Amino acid sequence: MPIYAPTLPPRPALDQGQPAAWILFRFDLRRVLRQKLGRFFGFAFVLILLIQLGWLYMRHLMGTNATFAPLRPLADQFMPQGAGFQAQLLHPAMIAMLWFQVALVGGGLVARDTLYRIRPLLYAHPVRPLDYLGAKTLFAAGLPLAIQLPFIFLPWLMSLAIAGPRGPVWLTAPLHLLPAALLIAALMGAVTLGASSMAASPKAGFGWALGIQIGSGALGALLANTLGDPRWQALSVGSLAKAWPDLLCGVQGRQGLTWGPAVLGTAAHLAFWLWIAFRRTRPSEAVQ
Numbered sequence: 001m002p003i004y005a006p007t008l009p010p011r012p013a014l015d016q017g018q019p020a021a022w023i024l025f026r027f028d029l030r031r032v033l034r035q036k037l038g039r040f041f042g043f044a045f046v047l048i049l050l051i052q053l054g055w056l057y058m059r060h061l062m063g064t065n066a067t068f069a070p071l072r073p074l075a076d077q078f079m080p081q082g083a084g085f086q087a088q089l090l091h092p093a094m095i096a097m098l099w100f101q102v103a104l105v106g107g108g109l110v111a112r113d114t115l116y117r118i119r120p121l122l123y124a125h126p127v128r129p130l131d132y133l134g135a136k137t138l139f140a141a142g143l144p145l146a147i148q149l150p151f152i153f154l155p156w157l158m159s160l161a162i163a164g165p166r167g168p169v170w171l172t173a174p175l176h177l178l179p180a181a182l183l184i185a186a187l188m189g190a191v192t193l194g195a196s197s198m199a200a201s202p203k204a205g206f207g208w209a210l211g212i213q214i215g216s217g218a219l220g221a222l223l224a225n226t227l228g229d230p231r232w233q234a235l236s237v238g239s240l241a242k243a244w245p246d247l248l249c250g251v252q253g254r255q256g257l258t259w260g261p262a263v264l265g266t267a268a269h270l271a272f273w274l275w276i277a278f279r280r281t282r283p284s285e286a287v288q
Helices: 020-033 036-064 069-078 083-087 092-106 111-115 119-124 129-166 173-198 202-227 230-235 237-249 259-280
Strands: none
Touching: 020 129, 036 092, 036 129, 083 173, 083 237, 092 129, 092 173, 092 202, 092 237, 111 119, 111 173, 111 202, 119 129, 129 173, 129 259, 173 202, 173 237, 173 259, 202 230, 202 237, 230 237, 230 259, 237 259
């Protein structure tokens, strides 16, 4: 008796159903939410946010309550209220921890599919390479952006609630900090995606991402100190991420970067690492 091959269903049209990029993004998001690692970092970020909110309320009391008035000069010495105070809502310590989390979680975005040879199956039916890259980019940049948003809006809303428009946080603070958060998220997403696409396993992807962040910082600091020019700090993705809140809030010189080097360095990093990710996620790379 002849053996007939099973009948395959017809190839679905790409314009039917939900976009492939959105389905891949949701899959990665659910995978991360099931990990206990996210709970650890979530606890750490909530703790930092609570400390910031407590400090914000203390600043309000120092300005309105006579009992705490003697402490105001000491508080101004450690954290003067003004442009620097607004920029510190996206605190450098929080950004440093966020780099570590994005590297740890995002290091396997592409590397895991490379390890288990998933991309040939995805590209065969019916995912396009740009759908795949778009989903990974959306996750890699969306995660740090989502974590930064509470650090912007909760202190702002609390300031409005306790003191109105004249509270410790500027009424226009989100207009300064939201672009900074977008640039920071874009930098983290591009670096993580490029690192993961060069790695053969999630652990190697984490090592690549963390190595790029540390290595670029060491190179930028070395050139800046050797040549006596702080503009070389623009080579460091970590320095760029910490500089954008300062620049957009009007603080100059704290990270040693001005607008020109920061814009050029950010654009160069985004273009380079996204180009690496694009090259490494092509169908020809998926089958090697």
